[in-house]
Amino acid sequence: GRKVLIVYAHQEPKSLNGSLKRVAVEELSKQGCSVTVSDLYAMQFEPRATRNDIVGCLINSEEFNYGMETQEAYKRGDLSSDLIEEQKKVQEADLLIFQFPLYWFSMPAIMKGWMDRVLVQGFAHEFPNCYDSGLLKNKLALFSFTTGGSKEMYEKGAINGDIRYLLWPMQHGIMHFCGVRVLEPHICFAPEYVSEEKRKEMLTAWAQRLKTLWNEEPINCSPEWYFK
């Protein structure tokens, strides 16, 4: 059976994001997948990249360099236990689903902190092993999120610009950089401004998509996809 990690960032289980997460757990489990959820707010996940991420002594305590110190700590097995735990989940997963409400054209800080802290050099990438040869190759990722603005506001020429513009840092700059292939994003536009019925349709559409997810081809993660 395939393994899926859902990294989930919403404060409220009753939210649409909470429901989308539950739908994914149910549907994927029904398919025989083994599903793990990192519920970041419930875990009170630490978003700040600090010295506390390294257990024991630093290589250079005179001038703290987060990137270098975490890379070395990873090699020694001296990353903080919350990071080791998340890395294990990533390592085992065939598919990473990120479920969140769009905050400021990006993911909420608590999820950005997961990226900043978990995807350590040596674990997720290590020059020249980045992009197509990133260390997490053979995995898939899918960004599933809700927006405040409507679909029309996120079109080319509209005020927010094409929604794909804002996917570049997340899909290309993070996931593709680590070698992860990216499936089409799943976007629920403006759920707060639609009817309860429409919101139910959003949940059904997500369940429906998940049924054939494993047949999907990854997107071509090149500038053309984003900015054509």
Add this chain to the structure above:
Amino acid sequence: GRKVLIVYAHQEPKSLNGSLKRVAVEELSKQGCSVTVSDLYAMQFEPRATRNDIVGCLINSEEFNYGMETQEAYKRGDLSSDLIEEQKKVQEADLLIFQFPLYWFSMPAIMKGWMDRVLVQGFAHEFPNCYDSGLLKNKLALFSFTTGGSKEMYEKGAINGDIRYLLWPMQHGIMHFCGVRVLEPHICFAPEYVSEEKRKEMLTAWAQRLKTLWNEEPINCSPEWYFK
């Protein structure tokens, strides 16, 4: 005298980011500006958007909605004290400088948390007062950051794509959305891979730019600037 807020996110005062921050404080103070620094790591700034940001009772404690609750709490003066403090600094500032190392094509989570939590609806924007009529109009912002990759890696057609692609969410999606006009970013490429002399030149170039900063015209924050 003009007022400047520097929002600064680096763990190490001896880093190039730390030096860039100090250079800005010195140069702008010399010009007669009044400069305030929010040193996010030193403040242990909270990046997570949670119920704790609202003092007292919630409008709807059955189903927590962060955006709605913080908007209402702002009106009542019931945001947590750290947010009120940051909003005061923003309100007074003519110019916001964001100084940080680029993490994953974006700002570090601790700074994203500052955006998520401080720029509350009602304070920074309130539909239809967004973009050119955002509530923080008449202010300027400048993103000043360091990268891991070289300038050549952030060019159009290169592996990381044009550096401007990743500025879209930060400059357009956040600052422009709030009505803030954006100055050209200030980017120090790959300081970890250049000589000590080159790093000193980076500091001098920043001090030099700041001398005539107030004569600069904001960029034309439209898709053409980013994706041309």
